Amino acid sequence: MEITVWSGWLAGLAIGLFVILHFWLIGKPAGCSTGYGNVCGYLCKKMSYYHTGEYSQRNNSKLWFLIGIPLGGLLSALGSPEPWHWSFDMGMYDEILPQSSAAKAIWLIFGGMLLGFGARLAGACTTGHALVGGAMMNPPSLLAGAVFFMSAFITTHLLFDL
Template identity: 80%
Template sequence: MEIVVWSPWIAGLAIGLFVIFHFWLMGKPAGCSTGYGNFCGLIFKKVEYFRVGEYSNLNNSRLWFLIGIPFGGFLSTLSSPEPWHFSFDMGMYDTIFPQTDAGRAIWLILGGALLGFGARLAGACTTGHALVGGAMLNPPSLLAGTIFFVSAFITTRLLFGT
């Protein structure tokens, strides 16, 4: 069975158009980290770190944007010609992750929590800084995007030596 993959330039153009369309439609830049913070704020209501004024309730666009990401992935799996199955198969990361499913789940949850904390601390996630802030030529976002990609490159070199 052949897997159909979008051409990178079409995918990049689609992401760029989405960023522009989102800003035009919502009047705000796209980004997931605020939605993540809002979600955590709904769970941990007493933690000041997660309270963000108008965004601390269910009726905000960034929270719905965050919910839409896994929903879009679910719709994609429904349209896939191959049957969907739950798996912790991580490809090349299998060599560095623990071998048990419980161990992998712990690492993935810990990594996701650290990613969310870091995005909140940096004021935005990679989407907010690199895509939206980069498109607006915002100097702090350009610096943050550069740091994200350089640290990812260095981490990959350290983990895999390639």
């Protein structure tokens, strides 16, 4: 099966245009960590932490942005000429992840929880900092983006001995 990918410059241009269009239409920067907080608030109704500020809004645009991410992936898969199926095939990560589907699911859920914690700790997700904050030349966002990429670089080298 041959996979067609966008060239880097075209994908970067599309992401940049999306960030501008989102801000122009919504009036707020793109990002999905607040939407993640909304979902946590719905699931953890007794935790007051998720019921303040933007997290307390029922119709938060970032919640819809968060919902749109998997829906966009699903539409892309449905529009693909190749048949698709649910899979835990993780490519090169299969070398370091456990082999059973249940164990992989636990690791992925744990990783998602760490991602959410880190986004809350940093004040925004990777999208909010690296794409939007970087485009606005926001110094804390530039620093956060540099930390994200450096952490990914070091982690990849530690895991795969590249």
